[in-house]
Amino acid sequence: MGFITLFLIFFPLLVSLLLFAFRPGQAKVIALGASLLELVVSLVAVASFEKSAAVQFSVSMPWVASAGINFAVGIDGISLLLVLLTTVLVPFIILSSFGHTYDKPWTFYGLILMMQMALVGVFTALDGFLFYVFWEMALIPIYFICLIWGGADRGRITFKFFVYTLAGSLFMLVGLVYVYLQTPGSHSFSIEALYAAGRALPEFEQGLIFWAMFVAFAIKMPVFPFHTWQPDTYTVAPTQGTMLLSGIMLKMGIYGVLRWLVPVVPVGVQAWGFTAVVLSVIGILYASCIAIMQKDFKRLIAYSSIAHVGLISAGLFTLNPIGVQGALIQMLSHGIIVFALFYIIDIIFSRTQTRTLAELGGIRNAAPILTTVFVVVMLGSVALPFTSGFVGEFLLINSLFQYRPVLGALAGLTIILGAVYMLRSFQQSMLGEVTGKTSGFADLTGLEKAVLYPVVVLIVVIGVYPAPLLSLSESAVNNLLVLFSGYTALN
Amino acid sequence: MNALLVICGLGVVSLLAEIVNAKRWLTIVIALGLIAAAVLVASDWGTSRHHYYDMMVFDNFSLAFTGLITVVALLWFWMSADYFNNTSHRTDRSALVVFSIAGAVIMVSFNNMAMLFLGIEILSISLYVLAGSRKESLFSNEAAFKYFLMGSFATGFLLMGIALVYGATGSFDITVIGQRLAEHSGELRPFFYAGVLMMLIGMTFKMSAVPFHFWAPDVYEGSPSAVTAFMSTVVKIAAFAAFYRVFSICFSSVQSTWLGVIQVITVLTLVLANVTAVYQSSVKRMLAYSSVGHVGYILLAFISNDKASATTIFYYLTAYSVASLAAFGILMTLERSGSATVDSFAGLFKRNPLLAVGMTVAMLSLAGIPPLGGFFGKYLVFSLAINNGYTGLVIVAIVTSLIGVYYYFRVIIAMFFREPQAESTLEITGSQKVLILLLILLSIVLGIFPDCLLSLSLR
Numbered sequence: 001m002g003f004i005t006l007f008l009i010f011f012p013l014l015v016s017l018l019l020f021a022f023r024p025g026q027a028k029v030i031a032l033g034a035s036l037l038e039l040v041v042s043l044v045a046v047a048s049f050e051k052s053a054a055v056q057f058s059v060s061m062p063w064v065a066s067a068g069i070n071f072a073v074g075i076d077g078i079s080l081l082l083v084l085l086t087t088v089l090v091p092f093i094i095l096s097s098f099g100h101t102y103d104k105p106w107t108f109y110g111l112i113l114m115m116q117m118a119l120v121g122v123f124t125a126l127d128g129f130l131f132y133v134f135w136e137m138a139l140i141p142i143y144f145i146c147l148i149w150g151g152a153d154r155g156r157i158t159f160k161f162f163v164y165t166l167a168g169s170l171f172m173l174v175g176l177v178y179v180y181l182q183t184p185g186s187h188s189f190s191i192e193a194l195y196a197a198g199r200a201l202p203e204f205e206q207g208l209i210f211w212a213m214f215v216a217f218a219i220k221m222p223v224f225p226f227h228t229w230q231p232d233t234y235t236v237a238p239t240q241g242t243m244l245l246s247g248i249m250l251k252m253g254i255y256g257v258l259r260w261l262v263p264v265v266p267v268g269v270q271a272w273g274f275t276a277v278v279l280s281v282i283g284i285l286y287a288s289c290i291a292i293m294q295k296d297f298k299r300l301i302a303y304s305s306i307a308h309v310g311l312i313s314a315g316l317f318t319l320n321p322i323g324v325q326g327a328l329i330q331m332l333s334h335g336i337i338v339f340a341l342f343y344i345i346d347i348i349f350s351r352t353q354t355r356t357l358a359e360l361g362g363i364r365n366a367a368p369i370l371t372t373v374f375v376v377v378m379l380g381s382v383a384l385p386f387t388s389g390f391v392g393e394f395l396l397i398n399s400l401f402q403y404r405p406v407l408g409a410l411a412g413l414t415i416i417l418g419a420v421y422m423l424r425s426f427q428q429s430m431l432g433e434v435t436g437k438t439s440g441f442a443d444l445t446g447l448e449k450a451v452l453y454p455v456v457v458l459i460v461v462i463g464v465y466p467a468p469l470l471s472l473s474e475s476a477v478n479n480l481l482v483l484f485s486g487y488t489a490l491n
Numbered sequence: 492m493n494a495l496l497v498i499c500g501l502g503v504v505s506l507l508a509e510i511v512n513a514k515r516w517l518t519i520v521i522a523l524g525l526i527a528a529a530v531l532v533a534s535d536w537g538t539s540r541h542h543y544y545d546m547m548v549f550d551n552f553s554l555a556f557t558g559l560i561t562v563v564a565l566l567w568f569w570m571s572a573d574y575f576n577n578t579s580h581r582t583d584r585s586a587l588v589v590f591s592i593a594g595a596v597i598m599v600s601f602n603n604m605a606m607l608f609l610g611i612e613i614l615s616i617s618l619y620v621l622a623g624s625r626k627e628s629l630f631s632n633e634a635a636f637k638y639f640l641m642g643s644f645a646t647g648f649l650l651m652g653i654a655l656v657y658g659a660t661g662s663f664d665i666t667v668i669g670q671r672l673a674e675h676s677g678e679l680r681p682f683f684y685a686g687v688l689m690m691l692i693g694m695t696f697k698m699s700a701v702p703f704h705f706w707a708p709d710v711y712e713g714s715p716s717a718v719t720a721f722m723s724t725v726v727k728i729a730a731f732a733a734f735y736r737v738f739s740i741c742f743s744s745v746q747s748t749w750l751g752v753i754q755v756i757t758v759l760t761l762v763l764a765n766v767t768a769v770y771q772s773s774v775k776r777m778l779a780y781s782s783v784g785h786v787g788y789i790l791l792a793f794i795s796n797d798k799a800s801a802t803t804i805f806y807y808l809t810a811y812s813v814a815s816l817a818a819f820g821i822l823m824t825l826e827r828s829g830s831a832t833v834d835s836f837a838g839l840f841k842r843n844p845l846l847a848v849g850m851t852v853a854m855l856s857l858a859g860i861p862p863l864g865g866f867f868g869k870y871l872v873f874s875l876a877i878n879n880g881y882t883g884l885v886i887v888a889i890v891t892s893l894i895g896v897y898y899y900f901r902v903i904i905a906m907f908f909r910e911p912q913a914e915s916t917l918e919i920t921g922s923q924k925v926l927i928l929l930l931i932l933l934s935i936v937l938g939i940f941p942d943c944l945l946s947l948s949l950r
Binding site: 177 | 840844855860861862870871874877878882886889893896897903907908909941942945946
């Protein structure tokens with residue numbers, strides 16, 4: 001069954017190369033078809049997935065034999081959820097772009113598919129080196145998407161984004177190589193070898209490696225104080241780029257913590273986990289407060305994304321099963337909701353040519369369907385019960401309360417602050433008087449409905465009945481935590 | 492050895508071509524000759540033949556580097572067709588280039604200090620002339636003059652160093668010297684160490700490592716771009732291989748004399764070259780400083796002095812040469828229609844996407860971004876250095892890599908983000924298209940299948 005993983009990784013790459021080579025005019029349709037096929041295959045993987053902790057659909061072959069590097073990929077419960085997030089969101093992202101005409105569309109859609117390849121690769125890699133290569137490869141397409149089709153001053157902003165993330169990754173590489181050199185014999189990058197070698201290190205070295213790798217993940221998510229690239233980049237990127245960045249790419253950081261940080265240096269994580277939680281909670285409060293002050297709608301959502309990710313990261317570093325499961329479910333939920341929010345902003349922008357909240361208003365009367373959709377998405381974002389946001393945030397805050405009640409209480413403020421900025425933005429854009437820009441606002445078109453309706457359904461369905469998703473990852477998460485507590489107990 | 496004979500023969504043929512009026516066929520003859528040389532290298536693989544009373548040794552190390560030099564030279568001839576066409580000096584230029592290739596091959600296969608000196612001189616004297624081959628340009632004249640003066644100065648150091656080492660050990664043969672040093676390490680005369688350091692200075696000069704790099708930017712900028720490309724690929728490969736042979740085979744038992752010096756040189760090279768490159772507005776000059784910067788990474792692999800050092804250096808030089816050739820090839824295409832500042836790259840993606848993509852791949856590879864060859868080279872260097880306790884230097888190298896990203900990305904940002912200054916699309920010939928595609932492909936293949944080179948045993 002290993003070919004499913006190989007297909008999921010290489011099919012998007014193949015299509016993107018074909019797009020580059022043949023430059024078809026109908027690139028968007030081809031890309032959509034390819035991403036739908038990818039979705040179908042990932043659903044097949046879900047259907048045939050056995051709910052155990054074991055890695056399935058795995059493939060392993062020598063890649064650079066002389067350096068102990070293997071091309072090893074496979075899917076366990078945690079990977080599966082993230083692969084699913086990628087394969088579900090990418091078709092929506094492509095479909096959401098149909099309203100735009102991009103210059104050189106074959107390049108644009110080719111880069112999106114190339115990005116999908118790297119993302120699936122990151123989520124399935126079982127070799128440290130391979131993980132790093134996919135991790136970096138994800139950066140290239142998104143950089144060019146932002147650089148070629150982004151907004152004003154994109155040269156400077158995207159460069160900052162690139163250097164930030166690359167700096168983090170290089171330190172991660174040093175960390176990985178350091179652990180790799182501890183592996184016995186002629187060294188190996190395989191995940192088991194790295195786990196064994198990392199755990200055997202003394203606490204001080206584990207702490208150093210923790211920081212080398214945590215910085216890379218923290219920049220990607222981003223966790224305070226490594227977030228300064230994010231608001232500018234999200235704002236300047238084309239809508240589809242922002243969706244890729246916030247919907248899927250930041251989950252690479254969270255996944256990296258789960259797969260490559262916690263099991264490799266458990267003692268380091270135990271020593272520094274509290275610091276990471278505190279940083280994350282600071283990020284929640286800080287970003288929420290800034291979000292309240294934002295005038296630009298897209299920027300507001302960018303900051304809200306920092307707050308939400310801060311909560312995920314805080315819950316994750318509590319390292320209890322509720323927190324980790326909550327993080328996983330919230331990753332999916334946040335991906336879907338943030339995608340919908342950016343799409344709604346894009347719809348409003350395409351009609352009014354503005355994203356400044358003060359210039360909007362009174363859209364409700366002209367566009368009741370859009371308003372209704374927005375309400376559902378917004379409620380998901382502020383974690384109202386029976387939306388997907390509730391399940392995740394509830395689990396996360398619960399785990400934080402168990403960890404340190406004070407931190408739980410502080411993190412709990414995110415729900416209140418989130419309600420403040422989301423309701424305020426809703427009120428300013430949808431309610432109130434019609435302004436010059438919003439007069440003659442047209443309601444959703446068929447295409448926009450086709451994108452948003454399924455998303456709304458997903459938000460509600462996951463909120464009402466999250467059990468099937470949770471059960472996919474449950475045993476993998478338990479397995480991970482048993483490993484973690486087993487090793488930290490020994491020390 | 493056969494490869495060297497073929498290359499020398501090609502040089503003579505180039506000279507004769509003027510007389511028998513066979514200029515039109517010359518490029519083809521040279522290309523076929525270089526292919527033949529590469530095939531001869533491949534057929535000799537695994538043998539270790541000594542020639543001329545052990546003055547030349549063709550072991551796997553020298554065969555690998557000879558092969559690399561011939562292949563890179565072949566690609567270089569393909570790339571710089573313009574440099575030879577439309578000139579009345581076609582045969583002289585070809586002959587000079589071919590002879591300097593012969594010098595380079597000698598530099599990677601000597602076993603005797605005298606041959607080392609001959610190799611360096613054959614290479615350098617041809618290059619002095621080539622640097623000045625754009626006779627009407629003042630910059631070209633300046634470059635030739637500067638290169639010649641500085642080069643002779645460095646040669647003086649090298650020769651004096653060889654003499655002192657000979658005086659202390661009584662031999663020119665590097666394996667014999669190596670043995671004597673190992674046996675009598677306690678009873679060496681002080682001037683021996685002076686000799687080693689003088690040789691070190693002479694050779695780092697040829698590699699253009701900081702602080703002996705000051706000639707490089709001016710010479711690289713003033714010389715015709717084709718010659719610059721040649722200097723920063725073929726010459727660099729040869730200089731490094733020679734340096735490796737002398738210091739790791741011959742002087743390895745007196746490592747404490749020179750290791751500290753080279754460590755300092757490594758740090759200086761990494762930091763100064765990369766920082767200075769940031770301030771260059773001319774892409775050619777930026778590439779000159781970047782090539783000095785890459786010397787720093789290779790030196791880092793060298794001082795790690797591991798059994799894998801040779802393979803790492805070989806891989807790094809291959810990846811670096813492929814990317815450099817692509818960058819210079821595209822630079823030359825742009826130069827034909829004007830200057831070569833970062834501004835002239837503005838909007839290249841709109842003017843000619845293939846050139847822009849080729850340049851992007853080259854820049855990304857030089858910056859060390861996966862999955863390209865440059866990345867794997869950097870990875871090998873870092874991993875080797877960490878393994879040998881140079882974690883601190885690796886941190887320095889990482890910071891300088893990030894600085895490198897800054898100046899490489901300026902070109903990329905200009906190509907994709909800024910509006911073109913000239914509206915016209917840029918046409919290139921079919922042969923250039925194929926070459927750029929080939930170089931892109933090579934960069935990717937090197938990164939994805941590094942084992943094709945790493946599995947070669949250079950011992």
